[in-house]
Amino acid sequence: MTLPQSLKQAYASNFPFGAAIQSAHTNIGAPQEPIIRAQFSSITAEFEMKADQITQSPGVYDFTAADRLMDFAEANGIAVRGHALVWHQSTPDYMLEGSPDVIRFNLESFIDAIVSRYRGRIYAWDVVNEAATDNPADPTAPYRNSNWHAAVGKDYIDWAFNAARAADPDASLFINDYNTELSGKRERLLEIVRDLLDRGVPIDGVGHQAHLNVGSSPADLMAAIDAVDSLGAGLENHITELDVSVYVDPGECFSSQTNCAPGYGADFADVPQDVRRAQAEIYRAVLDGAVARPSVTSVTVWGVSDADSWLNNFPISRPNHPLLFDRDFQPKEAALAVVDPDYEITG
DSSP: OOOSSOHHHHTTTTOOEEEEEOGGGGSTTOTHHHHHHHHOSEEEESSTTSHHHHOSBTTBOOOHHHHHHHHHHHHTTOEEEEEEEEEGGGOOGGGGOSOHHHHHHHHHHHHHHHHHHTTTTOSEEEEEESOBOSOTTOTTTTBOOOHHHHHHTTHHHHHHHHHHHHHOTTSEEEEEESOTTSHHHHHHHHHHHHHHHHTTOOOOEEEEOOEEETTOOHHHHHHHHHHHHTTOSOOEEEEEEEEEESOOOOHHHHHHSOSOOOOOOSSGGGSOHHHHHHHHHHHHHHHHHHHTOTTEEEEEESOSSGGGOGGGSSSSSSOOOOSSBOTTSOBOHHHHHHHOTTOOOOO
16 A cells, blocks of 8 residues: 555644654664654654663663664654653652652752753653553542652652753643543543642643544544643643554453453454454544644654554553554555545545
């Protein structure tokens, strides 16, 4: 299948269209490399800008992989979106050790080091990732009962945003979370956002991860964007980690890896036609909805091809097909659906 125009061309007048990548994907000869150059106007480091990838002891930083990504992006005229300064799953042990003053110093030192290094070169940062709880009965609700919250309460969020603003006053600063398409999770996140706004903490936008599946309703994701708009604070919305799983799994699949949908084969042709059609329709609806909302200023898919997707190993190991390019690095019908508004989706 040949696309009539690239993804970045299709949305050039609306927002950067990005992908999450790894530094190895930028190597000459890597199958992802020509796709990244041709198709995407923005990139996000899938994991190589996270704290535990950069530092394991105070004041000692290794930016080798992050620098490679930046150099590749700048050599090819691609913008860079930063991800993620604070995430409970990628925090080195030392950052949570000691008194609150020590924890604050180590967090702020890391943020200053990385954000200052790329000052003026990264257009937006996910400053705090996944701070809202999934469980409304959590004693810490609306906040996730994370290692960060256990150490210092909600103060780490303020520290992170203020440090990022000081290190790069021109970068847009985001709080990023998943399941914003679910009304309960959305409201807990918005409670955090309202509190930050009320207290003058420097936040510029909300990131919606948008890890969807073929049973998802794009209207629910648009409702999340509209809810941010309704705050009346002029916040930006970014769709930060878009993918559309071909499986619709019950909750216990995620909580205990039981009753998960059986896997299809590794070839996208093994996926039933109605599932392929649903995936393309969801991608088109999400992109159409984003274009219709001026507050959406960036859209990123979480990976280049199905072969790269984290969903091949989450919540269980099975071939998944959630992205716009298949395992042979060829564009899928979903890609054609989002670059050609006149294309009739068939599956």
